[in-house]
Amino acid sequence: MGEVLIRPRREVVRGPLMGDPGALGRFGEYGGRYVPESLIGVCREVEEAFREAWADPAYRGQLDRLLSTYAGRPTPLTPALRLSAELGVTVLLKREDLAHTGSHKINNVLGQALLAKRMGRTRLIAETGAGQHGVATATAAALFGLRATVFMGARDVERQELNVFRMRMLGAEVVPVHSGAQTLKDATSEAMRHWVGAVDEAHYCMGSVLGPAPYPWMVRELQRVIGDEARRQCATELRAAVPDYVVACVGGGSNAAGTFAGFVDTPARLVGVEADGGAGASRGRLGVLHGVRSMFLQDEHGQVAEAHSIAAGLDYPGIGPEHVHLRDLGRARYVSVSDSEVTEAAMRLARTEGIIAALESAHAVAWVLRGQIPAGSTVLITLSGRGDKDLATLKEAL
Numbered sequence: 427m428g429e430v431l432i433r434p435r436r437e438v439v440r441g442p443l444m445g446d447p448g449a450l451g452r453f454g455e456y457g458g459r460y461v462p463e464s465l466i467g468v469c470r471e472v473e474e475a476f477r478e479a480w481a482d483p484a485y486r487g488q489l490d491r492l493l494s495t496y497a498g499r500p501t502p503l504t505p506a507l508r509l510s511a512e513l514g515v516t517v518l519l520k521r522e523d524l525a526h527t528g529s530h531k532i533n534n535v536l537g538q539a540l541l542a543k544r545m546g547r548t549r550l551i552a553e554t555g556a557g558q559h560g561v562a563t564a565t566a567a568a569l570f571g572l573r574a575t576v577f578m579g580a581r582d583v584e585r586q587e588l589n590v591f592r593m594r595m596l597g598a599e600v601v602p603v604h605s606g607a608q609t610l611k612d613a614t615s616e617a618m619r620h621w622v623g624a625v626d627e628a629h630y631c632m633g634s635v636l637g638p639a640p641y642p643w644m645v646r647e648l649q650r651v652i653g654d655e656a657r658r659q660c661a662t663e664l665r666a667a668v669p670d671y672v673v674a675c676v677g678g679g680s681n682a683a684g685t686f687a688g689f690v691d692t693p694a695r696l697v698g699v700e701a702d703g704g705a706g707a708s709r710g711r712l713g714v715l716h717g718v719r720s721m722f723l724q725d726e727h728g729q730v731a732e733a734h735s736i737a738a739g740l741d742y743p744g745i746g747p748e749h750v751h752l753r754d755l756g757r758a759r760y761v762s763v764s765d766s767e768v769t770e771a772a773m774r775l776a777r778t779e780g781i782i783a784a785l786e787s788a789h790a791v792a793w794v795l796r797g798q799i800p801a802g803s804t805v806l807i808t809l810s811g812r813g814d815k816d817l818a819t820l821k822e823a824l
């Protein structure tokens with residue numbers, strides 16, 4: 427990572443951004459490893475194994491090959507010509523919707539499954555909300571001949587019948603979680619508890635840039651491929667090489683982190699778009715949840731609150747620690763959009779470009795549609811996933 431000079435509000439900070447957070451896994455005052463004693467050892471082991479693998483050309487070569495022969499990478503960069511003409515800005519779409527399983531999540535799970543194999547693990551444990559990360563994990567498990575156990579809130583199991591079927595079809599065991607609000611937060615807690623009793627055989631496959639160190643860093647590195655590819659593709663597509671704006675939706679923040687990592691050392695303005703009802707960066711408060719110190723939606727008693735979004739993948743009450751750090755430094759901004767702006771953006775993209783994007787991804791498009799970007803600018807939007815899964819929701823909303 428290049429050395430960059432940035433000017434946040436008060437002080438000047440010099441240092442590599444989006445580099446290695448070191449053994450403490452800290453991004454400024456965020457991050458860390460807040461887990462029970464019984465998980466400290468295995469977190470360290472995962473960190474050591476990943477550090478070694480990431481520096482090993484054999485692991486990188488295997489992963490690159492899987493990404494191209496199995497996941498469909500590189501994904502295209504599509505100039506959105508009609509939308510650009512309508513908005514008076516040049517819009518480029520990074521097409522993670524065209525990756526296998528329909529979103530960027532496959533990049534992360536292939537890397538972690540390959541790591542699990544290397545560590546001699548025979549099982550993957552994962553949490554899932556809408557089921558997208560569960561499906562990706564089940565997919566990677568099938569590919570590698572690993573067992574997969576996916577924890578899912580009982581309410582989500584009911585709401586996401588099709589994804590539950592997909593996971594089971596892929597050979598995964600889906601465990602409904604009946605505690606708390608029976609959604610993603612509870613599923614994650616239960617999955618981590620289960621991991622405590624299975625650390626020797628199971629790898630915990632975290633779905634976003636969350637959880638205890640090394641997960642926020644490891645998942646960002648595994649998603650960096652989005653930003654690295656886009657950077658090269660932009661250089662071909664744009665005479666100026668680097669877009670003026672780089673925009674991505676933020677749930678936990680993995681597709682945004684992977685995208686930003688490719689541009690953090692350029693003058694591009696980085697914008698993360700959250701859901702109004704899941705805005706950890708804008709409305710969260712400092713706290714510790716699922717092993718990490720970051721910003722979480724909380725009630726007046728400091729209890730973590732439920733998030734609400736029309737996009738199930740943005741229904742997490744927190745945001746990854748590195749995003750909060752980037753925000754504090756003034757290097758990235760975080761904004762939020764409403765459900766109705768999102769459905770409108772999904773329709774507009776469908777009709778101008780012939781692309782039905784995931785409702786999560788439509789958040790990024792919705793912010794660009796607000797028209798706050800100066801005419802003549804160039805904008806890269808990461809389309810994190812495809813919208814097939816959201817058709818029933820859209821049909822109801824429109």
Ligand SMILES: *Cc1c(COP(=O)(O)O)cnc(C)c1O
Nearest residue numbers: 677678679680681739786810811
């Ligand atoms: C899961 C998901 C997200 C949110 O996760 P991040 O970690 O914030 O990227 C966004 N888009 C799609 C399509 C998803 O499936």
